[in-house]
Amino acid sequence: MSWTSFFSFRRFRAIAAKEFVQMRRDRVTFAMMIGIPIVQMVVFGFAINSDPKHLPTAVLSADHSVFSRTVVAAMQNSGYFKIVKNVASQAEADLLIEEGEVQFVLVIPPDFGRRLVRGEQPSLLLTADATDPAATSNALSSFRLVAEAALARDLSGPLTHLRRGPPPLNLILHPSYNPEAITQYNIVPGLMGVVLTMTLVIITGLAITRERERGTMENLLSTPVKPFEVMLGKIIPYVVVGYVQMGVIILAGLFVFRVPMIGSLPLLLAVSFLFIAANLGMGLTFSTLARNQLQAVQMAFFFFLPSILLSGFMFPFRGMPVWAQMIGETLPLTHYLRIVRGILLKGNGFAQILPQLWPIGLFLAVALTVGLTRYRRTLD
Amino acid sequence: MTSPAPVIEVSELTKSFAGKIAVNRLSLRVEPGEIYGFLGPNGSGKTTFIRMLCGLLQPDSGRGTCLGHDLFRESHLIKPQIGYLAQKFSLYEDLSVRENLSFMARIYGLPKVRTLVEEAMERLGLARFADQLAGTLSGGWKQRLALAACLLHQPRLLLLDEPTAGVDPKARRDFWDEIYRLSAEGVTALISTHYMDEAERCHRLAYLAYGELLAAGTAAQVVAASGLFTWTITGENVHLLASGLKKRPGIEQVAPFGTTLHVSGHDPDLLQAGLADIDCRLYHCQASAVSLEDVFISLMQNRGGQS
The missing domain is CATH 3.40.1710.10 (abc type-2 transporter like domain)
Structure with a gap:
């Protein structure tokens, strides 16, 4: 059996193109993708203080x-x-x-x-x-x-x-790095990770459950299309969405909150790919586990809450008890926050962020493996 | 001369969901070019059987081939050659007619997608809806679009799960014209339906209830094999007779068909005796041909009495 019988670029492209058209037609979701970064940015203009020790x-x-x-x-x-x-x-x-x-x-x-x-x-x-x-x-x-x-x-x-x-x-x-102790300097780059986690996990979580709920999965499964083609075809369009959201936040950070951006923007965009993919992998895994769209959203929130609370976004990471830090270390957002703050505020280069990159990669590998094995090729 | 290889050949095929048997040791053979009807009450296992044929469900046990490929191991070879029409509209309601067809053509890896799609829309009269969203089409047109989508890759076997449910008579007639045309070209079709007139249009048919095959063959064979005799009674308020007749020996079923009653039983003499005292001035009784529906009602009742 040749490679093409496992993966067909044409079939993958057909799925991706279809997702883009559906995304464009779904006005509410589309508005959410652009609206959430803006709303969050306004809301988190306030910082939450605490008193970390040790x-x-x-x-x-x-x-x-x-x-x-x-x-x-x-x-x-x-x-x-x-x-x-x-x-x-x-x-x-x-x-x-x-x-x-x-x-x-x-x-x-x-x-x-x-x-x-x-x-x-x-x-x-x-x-x-x-x-x-x-x-x-x-x-x-x-x-x-x-x-x-x-x-x-x-x-x-x-x-x-x-x-x-x-x-x-x-x-x-x-x-x-932040001599005037302006909390927005910390919050705004952090928000990038939070917004990506929130929207991407939810939206992709819905992607496959929606097909199942509407009955279109039945049609898709009766065709020669392969699970990997469906997964990839559904992930790639939302990677683009992720970058659009990043763009909104970076622009707002620069021109509204005047956050200094010291490090390399291309480096940030490049490593963000891994983080975006990790979130999408998580969302797809949820959508293979959920029976309907409501469950998919619930699961996404179940993932989102620890991410926002234990990653160091809401509370200083070092102010948390050890068990919470251990949970936090497994979450991609924790590492991504360090990367974003490192690059934008400290001017970190690739070598300095490397220790934060591989945990995200590991998370992505696990999420995709679970997702692909759980993706039901049959309906039972 | 040996007969050509069957398109579908299964034996003892079984599938259960959480301990509940949906299809029980089903054996069936469908010849090339045949239009094969699949009948039976709701929940009889028709959909489960069709889903097993197109690789959507894995059978629990038994053996079977579809288009010469093994059902258990070669579903990837079967899928490119079948056209499956699910019970529920399963194309994308938020895509236009043209987008849906193009998508399906690409999924099947077909060449020259644009011209192929235009031709398909032209042939099934969908061209004037080309840019309309599928979700805004009426039931009949949705069904037509679904048929166009599953014909794009010129499948050798069509698996149609209640394709005409909720479709108006004109659209149903058009649909059957298309099926006959395809059948003449050598395409085999397996169609599940609840409509008796459609059952009679099929070359051969099978009747399923509670996951078991209760009858199979041509319409005439199914009627003959049932061993049933039917009298029809016509007259004013004929339905008033129904409850009284049901209690009489020899009368196994009484089924109203508009202004007539179909009274059936397996023993012709007993049946006639049971009808002897009906007032001939008010009602008109006569022995008549057994219809498929009489047979199916009888099959259902007998089976229901057993379980």
Whole structure:
């Protein structure tokens, strides 16, 4: 048997063309595809704040005095910071923060202890990944209090005089990527992932159940068309829809919310293909499981809710309990949010987003496999 | 001379859904060029059987070939050669007539789609609706469009599941003209129907009830095999007699046909005796030919009494 008996490009194209015509005729769905991004953007102009703790922090220390250890210990004790790594170079620290491994990097300069004792007000640099201001603002503001209070205890005996007068050290806070803590900077790129998830899963979820409900599947199944051709023919038109939605959000982000877009737009468009496909795969899988269109919509919402709540869109990811983070890690939206924020706000390149790409790819592979095996070639 | 290979040959074909038997050990043979009628009450297994033939359902057990290919393993070879018309309109209501036909032509991988579609619309008189959405067509035209769609790839076998249900008499007549024309070209057709006049148009027919084949053959053969005798009674208010007649020995069924009553039984003498005391001034009784409908009603009643 030749390859063409498994897949025919003409048959695939026939299905795809038919989907486009039907999409154009279905005015309500068409309006929804364009309307949802706009409505959501307006609604989520407000941000939801929370107070995440135990944020991963890396320490780059060139000083080994008791004072630097005091500062680090006090940060840990405050509950906001969790020291996960000690790094040796600035380059290593930068990479960690770019990839999102850590939220903060504390840099302690050499001679910190000595200069502190001499009353020279040495500097401490705390760099924050502030793409999501809600995640970092409380930690940042607590840092000064924590550090000064801790050092005050150490400055006893002959050093007591340092407690008076100006603060003994100079704290430099450096919130990178979103220095003004504008929540829209975080929300708008995130919205791209949310809107794609919401519309694409629902719309493709309906695609096959609609054929079954209207009886047209019966006709389709009696023809030589293959499951893979039907699936692909139904996915591709909605990939185009996904890109149109992205376009709407990017334009609104740029011209309405004035969100800076630092990274490469072509890179974002390219990797978005994987995310769009993953959502469509999920929708198609739902539509092979659902008995009717209502069930398909319910399933889509069942997927959509954890996606929006546990992905780090609604609440800072690191503020969630561990079990919720574990669920979040399996969802494509979680990784896509990191990619979008990484590219648009941090100027990430391909290498930095790679760790977020393969989980989406894995999700897509699983969803498509389940969908194809569940797609009923017969009606029973 | 050996007879040509049958188009459909199944034996002991069985299918059940969740333990409920829909088709029970059905054996059947359909010859090339034949118009084969499929009759039986609702839920008798007609649709299930047709769906098994076109690969929509996998049979549970039994054996069978369709156009020389095995029903269990070669449905991918059967599908390109059959035209299936489902009971419910199953083309896209939100596509136009032309779009629907073009879509089906491409799905079957046919060459020169545009001219093929124009020709098909011309032949079945659909040309004036070419750009109209299928959902806005009337029942008869929808059915015609569906027929055009399943004829595009010139199938050798047509599987038509109640194609004329809800279609007006003129459209039904046109439809049958088309079937006869195709049959003359050598296309085989299996048609399920509830209409007796259509049953009589078929070359051969089968009667199904509760998933079992109760009778098969030409209309004359089915009538002869039933062993049934029928008297017709005509007269004013003839239906008033019905309930009284039903209780008499030898009278197995009383069926009203407009202003006449068909009274049937298997024993001709007993039947005649049962009718002996009917007032001949008011009613006119006579022995008459047994109709297919009488046979089918009898088959249904007997079968229903057993289960």
